[in-house]
Amino acid sequence: MWRFVQISDPHLASKRNGVWNNRFLCSMMPGVMECLRSDLARLNPDFILVTGDIVSHRTRKSVFDARDMLDSLGIPYYPMGGNHDFYDMASRAWFLEAYESHLPTPNTVYTFVHKKMRFCVLDPWWVWNDGALMPFPDPDAAKRQETDLRDTRWALPPEQFVWLESVLDAFPKFPTCLAFHYPALPVPGRLRRPDYNDAGTLENGELLVGVLSKYPHVKAIFSGHVHTNAINRRNGVVQIATSALPEYPVEYREIRVYSDRMEVRTHGLSDPSFAEKSLIPGKDYTVGEQQDREATIPLK
Numbered sequence: 001m002w003r004f005v006q007i008s009d010p011h012l013a014s015k016r017n018g019v020w021n022n023r024f025l026c027s028m029m030p031g032v033m034e035c036l037r038s039d040l041a042r043l044n045p046d047f048i049l050v051t052g053d054i055v056s057h058r059t060r061k062s063v064f065d066a067r068d069m070l071d072s073l074g075i076p077y078y079p080m081g082g083n084h085d086f087y088d089m090a091s092r093a094w095f096l097e098a099y100e101s102h103l104p105t106p107n108t109v110y111t112f113v114h115k116k117m118r119f120c121v122l123d124p125w126w127v128w129n130d131g132a133l134m135p136f137p138d139p140d141a142a143k144r145q146e147t148d149l150r151d152t153r154w155a156l157p158p159e160q161f162v163w164l165e166s167v168l169d170a171f172p173k174f175p176t177c178l179a180f181h182y183p184a185l186p187v188p189g190r191l192r193r194p195d196y197n198d199a200g201t202l203e204n205g206e207l208l209v210g211v212l213s214k215y216p217h218v219k220a221i222f223s224g225h226v227h228t229n230a231i232n233r234r235n236g237v238v239q240i241a242t243s244a245l246p247e248y249p250v251e252y253r254e255i256r257v258y259s260d261r262m263e264v265r266t267h268g269l270s271d272p273s274f275a276e277k278s279l280i281p282g283k284d285y286t287v288g289e290q291q292d293r294e295a296t297i298p299l300k
């Protein structure tokens, strides 16, 4: 057995505090990362998948400060961008520069193999009001994105479907996981309440999941963005959306990989005070139900 970890939406290098579903407390992230470092040292995963929204402040320095905070965990990691990382072409260049030594190839779309498991990381783009698909948001969405994601849309570019299928066709032997920031499938109805703040779903996520039904060696999709723990199953693929570190429940995923299965487990930090500070009474449902917190995924 070996293990890897998924963390999501750390929104590092920012002092911004606010409310999403629970209190969203970027200012507590230095303490969260310090606690996570000692918790992960005990768990000793092979690597971490960081599923986007790594940084939360729009400067080059913040990107590098965030990178240094991830480096301080002392564990190899694979970064990917979210709407807070990729908001213009300069921010994309900073990402590539900061994570040069962590990316298997100097690109935001990449693949790697670890102990006979393949990973494919994708980079969804922004859908503009006129339907154009671009690597940065239209000016209206850019203005609103700190506070209001309604009507903001993202989709996987056709070129990435072509790339993904070429990789999946060429390497059918190893079980394969995909990872990208926006969930392909919406947060399930069981987790929605009238006051639930939905950050949105990949616009062509259903299309992607349909394509994946041709590739039974694709087992799981790891995503973030919704700041909620949710696990959906569709066509033999399990989508694991993981909550955000600056917001209740302040948790991460552990994935144990055996020869015949993956087991997904969800863990809070050893110091529960971060989650307690963030929780708004009545909003604890973002922790997910049991089926959103644990999964066994057959690999054979």
Ligand SMILES: [Fe+2]
Pocket (backbone or CB within 6 Å): 009, 011, 053, 082, 225, 226, 227, 244
């Ligand atoms: Fe986020």
Ligand SMILES: [Fe+2]
Pocket (backbone or CB within 6 Å): 053, 082, 083, 084, 181, 199, 224, 225, 226
């Ligand atoms: Fe996001």
